[in-house]
Amino acid sequence: MPPPPAPSPADEDLGLVDGLAQLSFLVQSALSEIAGQHDLSVVQIRMLGILRDREPTMNQLGRHLGLDKSSITGLVDRAQRRGLVTRTASSVDRRSFQVSITDAGRQFVQQVAAEFAERIERCVAPLTEADRKRLSRMATRIVTTDARDRGIDLRTTPR
Amino acid sequence: MPPPPAPSPADEDLGLVDGLAQLSFLVQSALSEIAGQHDLSVVQIRMLGILRDREPTMNQLGRHLGLDKSSITGLVDRAQRRGLVTRTASSVDRRSFQVSITDAGRQFVQQVAAEFAERIERCVAPLTEADRKRLSRMATRIVTTDARDRGIDLRTTPR
DNA sequence: TATTGTTATACTCTATAACTATA
DNA sequence: TATAGTTATAGAGTATAACAATA
Numbered sequence: 001m002p003p004p005p006a007p008s009p010a011d012e013d014l015g016l017v018d019g020l021a022q023l024s025f026l027v028q029s030a031l032s033e034i035a036g037q038h039d040l041s042v043v044q045i046r047m048l049g050i051l052r053d054r055e056p057t058m059n060q061l062g063r064h065l066g067l068d069k070s071s072i073t074g075l076v077d078r079a080q081r082r083g084l085v086t087r088t089a090s091s092v093d094r095r096s097f098q099v100s101i102t103d104a105g106r107q108f109v110q111q112v113a114a115e116f117a118e119r120i121e122r123c124v125a126p127l128t129e130a131d132r133k134r135l136s137r138m139a140t141r142i143v144t145t146d147a148r149d150r151g152i153d154l155r156t157t158p159r
Numbered sequence: 160m161p162p163p164p165a166p167s168p169a170d171e172d173l174g175l176v177d178g179l180a181q182l183s184f185l186v187q188s189a190l191s192e193i194a195g196q197h198d199l200s201v202v203q204i205r206m207l208g209i210l211r212d213r214e215p216t217m218n219q220l221g222r223h224l225g226l227d228k229s230s231i232t233g234l235v236d237r238a239q240r241r242g243l244v245t246r247t248a249s250s251v252d253r254r255s256f257q258v259s260i261t262d263a264g265r266q267f268v269q270q271v272a273a274e275f276a277e278r279i280e281r282c283v284a285p286l287t288e289a290d291r292k293r294l295s296r297m298a299t300r301i302v303t304t305d306a307r308d309r310g311i312d313l314r315t316t317p318r
Numbered sequence: 319t320a321t322t323g324t325t326a327t328a329c330t331c332t333a334t335a336a337c338t339a340t341a
Numbered sequence: 342t343a344t345a346g347t348t349a350t351a352g353a354g355t356a357t358a359a360c361a362a363t364a
Contacts, residue, residue, distance in 0.1 A: 014302065015295060020186055020279055021275070022298070023183070023301060046184075123301050123305055139173065140178045
């Protein structure tokens with residue numbers, strides 16, 4: 001049995017699993033808070049991030065986000081109502097639409113991305129420069145390996 | 160201008176901000192998927208994780224989760240309906256309830272935590288043992304510093 | 319027949335505002 | 342008055358199933 005938590009000044013290590021879990025909550029709550037200040041949800045921001053360099057069909061968008069097509073309809077509806085994205089009839093398949101980001105949408109996503117970057121950089125400030133580099137490489141490694149494993153395109157996030 | 164993406168075998172670095180963002184999506188989606196297999200949401204699992212070593216009032220639970228008290232009512236209602244938690248009248252303040260995890264709830268959260276750990280360890284396998292140690296320490300450092308900065312108790316997650 | 323997208327429906331999660339019952 | 346919790350209500354986000362239009 002491990003000795004009583006011993007709240008030592010040299011923090012105990014949370015362990016990799018808990019550490020990553022908590023780190024993910026931290027990052028997500030930063031994202032959610034910042035998005036919220038612009039009256040946007042995390043999903044909306046993810047969607048806008050995807051649309052920064054793509055014009056997918058509803059279907060493709062659903063695959064990017066890992067959501068059912070029926071969820072996409074509402075997501076795009078709400079974003080379109082707010083002038084963040086547009087639907088354009090596909091010229092090759094009359095069943096399909098191309099979803100595109102508008103200038104307004106682009107402004108939102110850029111602003112949020114900038115604020116998010118600032119926030120993350122602040123969180124990461126206690127690490128040395130060398131450690132930040134290592135962390136960046138490790139995160140990249142994990143994420144790209146996973147993406148490769150499931151044969152999925154990356155960059156579902158800001159960018 | 161950077162040369163065309165060059166999908167080199169030696170992956171380009173996503174950068175710290177994007178790397179952490181994507182890592183957090185990866186971790187969260189693993190958690191969400193595993194919880195979902197047990198017909199639970201991420202919030203429910205977080206709540207059960209908190210209740211593993213605490214018996215907070217509704218109010219305290221709300222502060223742990225960063226949610227409004229009106230959200231907690233429903234959250235606890237649904238969990239209680241499924242036999243995962245109980246409300247017990249406080250003996251000192253007749254307005255209050257103590258929320259406690261049940262044995263069934265404990266089983267769920269342990270099972271989910273185990274599956275989650277397994278999944279994360281698989282994701283992290285491409286790193287060397289030394290790197291995994293470093294990553295663990297860095298995540299801990301970031302998370303505890305942040306918690307300290309906002310004067311908040313840690314361990315809102317499995318444990 | 320299969321696929322694209324929408325609709326109908328149902329549930330969870332979340333917040334705000336108004337309320338009750340304590341304190 | 343202030344606090345603990347609930348209720349009423351509203352809206353986002355999600356999924357399943359059934360449907361229309363097109364492939």
